[in-house]
Amino acid sequence: MLVVVALLLIGLARFVGKKQYAVTQADPAVEAAIAERIAPVAKLAIAGEDNSALVTPDQPAEPEQPVQQAAAPAEGTAGKETYNMACVACHGAGIAGAPKYGDAAVWAPRIAKGMDTLHKHAIEGFHGDAGFMPAKGGRVDLSDQVVMDAVDYMVAGSK
Template sequence: MSSEHNEGQFRYFVVVVLGVVAFIAIVGWLVTRSAGESAPQQASSEETKAVEERTSPVGEVTTQTAQAEAPAQAAAGPADGEQVFKQVCTACHGMGIAGAPKFGDKAAWADRIAQGKETLYTHALNGFTGSKGMMPPKGGNASLTDEQVKAAVDYMVANAQ
């Protein structure tokens, strides 16, 4: 008697669970369907396309520019050095601030250039404290590569000879 009673309860339970599952499935289907058809969804997918169209040429240009510049930089180091100088080194060397030998000042650079490029590279890369002041390693920008720092040294030296 009691087992029949339990069976009845179990069936009722199964029906309720199936009902809930079916309800969730139907609601889910409706939501997905209406979302797929709704205007905002279309607008946003159109927007996405528009954004892709607007941004992709820029991305292409950037890539092309980078590709076009890479060989030029490799061929002409001073171009890259000029960039690094203008971004980092000019802070001190541009105007000769904090005792830094001023850009283009032949007198200030003559003795330094006489030390040889390797010494200048080493001092620029690792930092250097002289009688005039303190040259921070890589001009204080640790994200520069050794090649970039050397190119900046080449650029400054080339303009002080």
């Protein structure tokens, strides 16, 4: 019984295979599509020979994408955004000796050093008595300007 079933399956497979082969042979479009699919990725150009068949047609020019200009944060919010992204982790709660946002007492002596110094320390990093302030809060990808904005924001909120 099993032998009969096996033979039937073999017969069916051959029949289906032949049918499919016939279909692909009959249709040049299918043939072309297959040839394209199995074509080697790389082609070899030989110096001195006619290599015109290898020339790839010019790609249609990419349509000019309108440059999406990121909207500049509104005045006063730039520093806040940076603060919330890169500084709040330490300065929000005063972690590891960081002067806490809004704590006027701890900020007063720092503010007395002058904004230029605070900007510089925020950008380049600062190792004081209280702890270690990493350069740009560890976000070295930030521009100097947004770090300075964040300092301004912190200072303004801590007077």
